[in-house]
Amino acid sequence: MEEILNELEVSPRSVIMQAARQFAEAFSELAEYQSFERAFQAYRNDSAAQKALEDFQKKQASLKALIMLNSLSDEERQELQCLQDLFYSKPTVMSYLKAQRELVAISQSLGDLISTEIGLDYGTSCRTGGCCG
Amino acid sequence: MALHVGREAAVDNENTSKSFSDEIPVAMMEATMNLTTHLSQSESFLRLKAAQNKLNADVATLQLLEEFINLQQKIHADRAAGHFSDTDIQRFRDLQEQVATNDIVQERDYALEKAVGFVREVNQEISSLLGVDFASLTRRSTGGC
Numbered sequence: 489m490e491e492i493l494n495e496l497e498v499s500p501r502s503v504i505m506q507a508a509r510q511f512a513e514a515f516s517e518l519a520e521y522q523s524f525e526r527a528f529q530a531y532r533n534d535s536a537a538q539k540a541l542e543d544f545q546k547k548q549a550s551l552k553a554l555i556m557l558n559s560l561s562d563e564e565r566q567e568l569q570c571l572q573d574l575f576y577s578k579p580t581v582m583s584y585l586k587a588q589r590e591l592v593a594i595s596q597s598l599g600d601l602i603s604t605e606i607g608l609d610y611g612t613s614c615r616t617g618g619c620c621g
Numbered sequence: 622m623a624l625h626v627g628r629e630a631a632v633d634n635e636n637t638s639k640s641f642s643d644e645i646p647v648a649m650m651e652a653t654m655n656l657t658t659h660l661s662q663s664e665s666f667l668r669l670k671a672a673q674n675k676l677n678a679d680v681a682t683l684q685l686l687e688e689f690i691n692l693q694q695k696i697h698a699d700r701a702a703g704h705f706s707d708t709d710i711q712r713f714r715d716l717q718e719q720v721a722t723n724d725i726v727q728e729r730d731y732a733l734e735k736a737v738g739f740v741r742e743v744n745q746e747i748s749s750l751l752g753v754d755f756a757s758l759t760r761r762s763t764g765g766c
Contacts (some may be wrong), residue, residue: 496650496762497662497667498661498662498663498664498667499658499659499662499663499664499709500711503659504659504660504663504743505657505743505746507652507655507656507660507748508656508743508746508747509747510652510655510656511653511655511656511747512746512747512750512751512755513750514648514651514652515649515652515747515755516647516750516751517648517649518646518649519735521751532677536721551650556680582636586732591758592758593644594644594645595755595758596758596759596760596761597644597645598645598759599756599758599759599760600650600759601645601653601657602653602657602759605653605657605660605661606656606660606661606666606740607661608692608736608740610740610756610759611756611757611759611760611761612760613737613740613741613756614740614741614744614754614756614757615756615760616741618666
């Protein structure tokens with residue numbers, strides 16, 4: 489095995505980590521990333537959106553057992569749906585989700601490119617903690 | 622560069638069909654190719670490539686793996702159809718043992734494990750700077766586990 493590792497052809501770890509940092513720097517300058525950052529901050533600073541999320545999560549938690557048993561009444565289901573709709577109707581939430589979709593789209597393209605070039609599925613390789621980790 | 626360590630994607634990643642070149646800026650493309658070129662030339666990846674080449678050149682090991690995979694699929698299909706063959710199970714166990722003790726397979730698996738570990742380290746470096754797990758953004762939804 490040793491004969492295949494010509495020192496002149498092996499990229500040192502320090503060089504690879506530097507390339508990783510340059511990659512992160514370039515990524516942070518993407519329009520999609522910057523839009524996502526702005527949308528995220530706007531969403532976090534929107535007290536009405538945060539309250540809507542809290543209301544929905546509280547109701548969802550209070551109905552957790554019934555949801556798991558699929559035993560919600562029509563009224564409870566409708567109330568939960570209304571709270572969810574209210575949250576998703578907030579402009580900052582919509583902007584945040586749109587920015588996130590755009591960031592995910594370009595990240596997926598980059599992930600595909602990296603996977604093709606290195607011969608390993610990048611996203612899957614970086615999974616930890618089981619299939620959904 | 623803003624930092625939001627631990628922030629997770631809030632929606633499932635949707636499949637997209639755009640190609641790389643029509644949406645990725647030149648600087649991003651250059652940084653990506655620079656990273657993948659160096660990553661492919663890392664010690665971990667060169668060892669993986671050598672181990673895989675060695676496996677691909679060994680006909681007996683390839684046949685062993687092929688039989689193992691085919692029998693595994695047959696057993697799954699038989700189970701789904703409500704069938705069960707003691708002979709197949711016994712053969713599967715024999716093959717499993719042979720695969721587990723095959724030096725060439727073990728060498729490849731070990732090299733793969735090391736390469737995956739290194740990719741994770743690189744992702745950690747990228748993610749710590751971005752404040753978001755970059756790899757999680759790259760995954761396409763496959764409709765569950």
